Amino acid sequence: MSRISSSTPSSISTMPSQPHTERANERRRARAASNTQKPLDSFLESTTRHTWIIPGLISATAVGLWFLFDPQNEENPFRPFLELSYPIVNQYGDTCYGKGAKDLMFVAFYAAFFTFLRELTMEMVLSPLALKLFPKQKSKRHRFMEQGYELLHFSIAGFYGLVQFHLRDEI
Numbered sequence: 001m002s003r004i005s006s007s008t009p010s011s012i013s014t015m016p017s018q019p020h021t022e023r024a025n026e027r028r029r030a031r032a033a034s035n036t037q038k039p040l041d042s043f044l045e046s047t048t049r050h051t052w053i054i055p056g057l058i059s060a061t062a063v064g065l066w067f068l069f070d071p072q073n074e075e076n077p078f079r080p081f082l083e084l085s086y087p088i089v090n091q092y093g094d095t096c097y098g099k100g101a102k103d104l105m106f107v108a109f110y111a112a113f114f115t116f117l118r119e120l121t122m123e124m125v126l127s128p129l130a131l132k133l134f135p136k137q138k139s140k141r142h143r144f145m146e147q148g149y150e151l152l153h154f155s156i157a158g159f160y161g162l163v164q165f166h167l168r169d170e171i
Contacts, residue, residue, distance in 0.1 A: 052119035058112040081109040122149055 047053045066078040079085075084106060086098035126148045130141040 050119075050123065052116050052123060055112045055116035055119065059109070059116050062109050062112075080105045082106075118149055118153075121152065122146075 062078060062081045066076065066082050069076045069078055071079075071082075073079075080102035084097045085102040086100045088096045088098050090096055122145045126145040127141070129148075130144045134140040134144065
């Protein structure tokens, strides 16, 4: 079946074609042609719906490269992303850490990691729970998810801090 170009009048229509309808048809055809899927369209659509994908990829890439270059090696180029740099041993034998440029890499990695953790927890755990508890109230669902994540985060971080404090006092 051959395509009819936009300049060819329809054989069925008895009305002469108008310039504004021809422009509308051309715009419609251009829009349809632009809607063809490009290689990254499905990935971009997924990252829009699931906001944890990009920070998760960044975190997984950094951890994977850290393991690839041997985590125990002091010369590992990805070590500053996951571990503190600039150790200083004080006069009592305790290890403290100084400040430096590599600390920006550490902060950037953990900002991406905790963003990933927050988004994944909110979307996969708290969102279904909020939908069951508040099916018709969107604002309450969002508030529940935000406060639920904060409760979870501070409970885990607080417990970890107490355990570390207790272990430090025993040594």
